[in-house]
Amino acid sequence: MAEQEASGRKPGAYFPRDRLRHPPAFTPGYKTSVTRSPQKPLVSLGQTLSEMTGPVFGHDELGPLDDDLIRNHAVSGDPIGERIIVHGHVMDENGRGLPGTLIEVWQANAGGRYRHTNDGYLAPLDPNFGGCGRCLTDDAGYYAFRTIKPGAYPWPNSTNSWRPAHIHFSIFGRAFCQRLITQLYFEGDPLIPLCPIAQTIPDPRAIDGLTARLDMNAAEPFDCLAYRFDIVLRGRRSTLFENRLAGN
Numbered sequence: 001m002a003e004q005e006a007s008g009r010k011p012g013a014y015f016p017r018d019r020l021r022h023p024p025a026f027t028p029g030y031k032t033s034v035t036r037s038p039q040k041p042l043v044s045l046g047q048t049l050s051e052m053t054g055p056v057f058g059h060d061e062l063g064p065l066d067d068d069l070i071r072n073h074a075v076s077g078d079p080i081g082e083r084i085i086v087h088g089h090v091m092d093e094n095g096r097g098l099p100g101t102l103i104e105v106w107q108a109n110a111g112g113r114y115r116h117t118n119d120g121y122l123a124p125l126d127p128n129f130g131g132c133g134r135c136l137t138d139d140a141g142y143y144a145f146r147t148i149k150p151g152a153y154p155w156p157n158s159t160n161s162w163r164p165a166h167i168h169f170s171i172f173g174r175a176f177c178q179r180l181i182t183q184l185y186f187e188g189d190p191l192i193p194l195c196p197i198a199q200t201i202p203d204p205r206a207i208d209g210l211t212a213r214l215d216m217n218a219a220e221p222f223d224c225l226a227y228r229f230d231i232v233l234r235g236r237r238s239t240l241f242e243n244r245l246a247g248n
Helices: 002-007 049-053 204-209
Strands: 083-091 102-107 132-136 142-148 153-155 161-163 166-172 179-186 211-214 225-228
Touching: 102 142, 132 142, 204 211
Parallel strands: 083 225, 179 211
Antiparallel strands: 083 142, 102 132, 102 166, 153 161, 166 179, 211 225
């Protein structure tokens, strides 16, 4: 609010987006962008009333273990790997928490393999880890879930390309069409500056905004380390979202 008043903007006005934070659609170092990038100028389409208002998700449909990836797929014991808590706030551009936001996450297991039929990486599947979960933010916009820290894995972008450890996030508004997608990296990972996907982002501050920080204050002694990852939905400090590369 103070930043808005100092700049002469009316309260509630959106901060202008910084397009330089977003990677160009055509980035030859990221091989699949060559065929996926638009070949013609983009067309802006407005949202209809039905897109903005529905369909909605049922807040009461979340199960008691949806936010615990350590236990929600376990059949014969806990999964293998480093146990962690990921937590933070979903906020607007003024730092105000957004309650009732649905967050879905999916990830590879500790060996770097997804539970997906198309994942042919030689690392074994963990019978006690599914790699998917979800949670709702509380009245202050706070969220938290438990999981296993994912492993790095190779991918066929070049001869020796590896993805850093990461967790995919899907953030829903009040309707399913109000969906933003991003991914979390972990601080100190030496693969981040080597990843062709992460390095398509031209602004180092944007990469920093995708990096979760070790938070010993939120760790559970003799159980889980904790990482903090705050998500900003709009404005100059917006988290980078994969499905909104054109801006906010």
